[in-house]
Amino acid sequence: MTARKIDGKAIAASIHEEVRLGAARLREERGIVPGLATVLVGDDPASHSYVKVKRRACEEDGIRSFHHPLPEDTSRETLLRLIRDLGENPEVHGILVQLPLPSHLSEAEVIEAIPPRKDVDGFHPANLGRLGLKGGEALFAPCTPAGVLELLGRIGVGIAGSRAVVLGRSKIVGLPAALLLLRNDATVTLCHSRTKDLPAVTREADILVAAIGRPGAVTADMVKPGAVVIDVGVNRVPDSSRKRGYRLVGDCDFEGVSSVAGALTPVPGGVGPMTIAMLMKNTLAAASRG
Amino acid sequence: MTARKIDGKAIAASIHEEVRLGAARLREERGIVPGLATVLVGDDPASHSYVKVKRRACEEDGIRSFHHPLPEDTSRETLLRLIRDLGENPEVHGILVQLPLPSHLSEAEVIEAIPPRKDVDGFHPANLGRLGLKGGEALFAPCTPAGVLELLGRIGVGIAGSRAVVLGRSKIVGLPAALLLLRNDATVTLCHSRTKDLPAVTREADILVAAIGRPGAVTADMVKPGAVVIDVGVNRVPDSSRKRGYRLVGDCDFEGVSSVAGALTPVPGGVGPMTIAMLMKNTLAAASRG
Numbered sequence: 001m002t003a004r005k006i007d008g009k010a011i012a013a014s015i016h017e018e019v020r021l022g023a024a025r026l027r028e029e030r031g032i033v034p035g036l037a038t039v040l041v042g043d044d045p046a047s048h049s050y051v052k053v054k055r056r057a058c059e060e061d062g063i064r065s066f067h068h069p070l071p072e073d074t075s076r077e078t079l080l081r082l083i084r085d086l087g088e089n090p091e092v093h094g095i096l097v098q099l100p101l102p103s104h105l106s107e108a109e110v111i112e113a114i115p116p117r118k119d120v121d122g123f124h125p126a127n128l129g130r131l132g133l134k135g136g137e138a139l140f141a142p143c144t145p146a147g148v149l150e151l152l153g154r155i156g157v158g159i160a161g162s163r164a165v166v167l168g169r170s171k172i173v174g175l176p177a178a179l180l181l182l183r184n185d186a187t188v189t190l191c192h193s194r195t196k197d198l199p200a201v202t203r204e205a206d207i208l209v210a211a212i213g214r215p216g217a218v219t220a221d222m223v224k225p226g227a228v229v230i231d232v233g234v235n236r237v238p239d240s241s242r243k244r245g246y247r248l249v250g251d252c253d254f255e256g257v258s259s260v261a262g263a264l265t266p267v268p269g270g271v272g273p274m275t276i277a278m279l280m281k282n283t284l285a286a287a288s289r290g
Numbered sequence: 291m292t293a294r295k296i297d298g299k300a301i302a303a304s305i306h307e308e309v310r311l312g313a314a315r316l317r318e319e320r321g322i323v324p325g326l327a328t329v330l331v332g333d334d335p336a337s338h339s340y341v342k343v344k345r346r347a348c349e350e351d352g353i354r355s356f357h358h359p360l361p362e363d364t365s366r367e368t369l370l371r372l373i374r375d376l377g378e379n380p381e382v383h384g385i386l387v388q389l390p391l392p393s394h395l396s397e398a399e400v401i402e403a404i405p406p407r408k409d410v411d412g413f414h415p416a417n418l419g420r421l422g423l424k425g426g427e428a429l430f431a432p433c434t435p436a437g438v439l440e441l442l443g444r445i446g447v448g449i450a451g452s453r454a455v456v457l458g459r460s461k462i463v464g465l466p467a468a469l470l471l472l473r474n475d476a477t478v479t480l481c482h483s484r485t486k487d488l489p490a491v492t493r494e495a496d497i498l499v500a501a502i503g504r505p506g507a508v509t510a511d512m513v514k515p516g517a518v519v520i521d522v523g524v525n526r527v528p529d530s531s532r533k534r535g536y537r538l539v540g541d542c543d544f545e546g547v548s549s550v551a552g553a554l555t556p557v558p559g560g561v562g563p564m565t566i567a568m569l570m571k572n573t574l575a576a577a578s579r580g
Binding site for chain 2: 124129130161163175189192
């Protein structure tokens, strides 16, 4: 078997187009321009480049972007005051604080200062808690796992009644992915570094979500024939043939897993583009609710 | 094999004793008397009897109880105002709103009005969300699943690295039990009504938590030999030999499961007594933090 390659880039492009149309309609019908505030503390080059990509997506999708770059030594009080102001600003529908924060600031405290209705990253504990509650209103799901579910839905994978295994339990990907799969009636198993006989567990999966952050962690023998494998890992491996000296790979041994799985996301071009698409979708949803 | 019977009553009694001593120490050393407010709307006899049992436990454990019985037709505004007042009352460290509420009131709205630091039932979404976050501060875990974990810990079951299967995904038991097991490094699978081939899934479990609410739902063929089975179900079955006309049974076929499991909680006398013990423990913790 050779796995079908899931084109996350094309699906993400379609979501951006939907957001663009939705934002235009919102402006025409209700005079609302969706707004996203980005807060960036310090000079981490990777964080700067992530925020830049997000702001460019805003521009392309018809979302107003409010950028707040702050110096590395910003005090807790200054940052919390800014977040309070953004929380009260009616033109700002979504607030994104780029992580990681400098170590003198508490990420938990800062995230919890964002009003849950503007928490378009879906990291506020109240939003995470609501994810698990069938029937409860989940305001926002974190963008990467929301992107995983969106991918599964758009390629027509039946989630209800399936066995889903999530590798990795981070609050940003693994845990919310498990809660979202559960919400969609999968029988969900969460694995992590302490799991014993991992291949036996992962081979039970009709849907396998890998979010470990280790290249080659998922090999062909860990995959049930025909399973849908979503590779959330983004890892740099040295590659002297590339100008920048590295290339990006996922958590899966792509060739090996391709020979067993029914469908597989590539890295790059799989889940990656979905994350920003879902951030735009969440921001539009926040503006529409407002 | 005949399963060891786990005596939840004895373990709960020991926790009550620990709370009693802790409350006495708190009073002596810091002049704080732990206080629990119970809010009961309407005339449901079962709810009245639950609240009565909780208030009696308060009295025995040295916790001051503030009881607020309200009529069935209490307005949303009145109830929210009461909760706000209790939230601001420094003598009240824990607030318990007995569920279910009459249908004209939104349970979600009422629960979310409780300050998370006084949410000793652990039902606030922010507390539930924090449960899943390793390293994040979980203020309170819901009492029944917290009781399940406390039982496992006190009888020396190794959770880390084990495979745990939770049957049922309610926000009060199944879901938080899964999050707590995950927090303790189990590989956790959550099953529910949409799970296919349930016996195959449950037979993987070293620790099986049954929280479905259907007598006889868990049979011997669903249990791995030697597994620890925690039966959270409390079901009434007709029994003409009893004065009250029924008896209480759990979700397990007790005889059958006993012949396969390594250890099993009885119903009654297993998880049941732990729930109120954990409520007292949570209230003491709230007062100690305060």
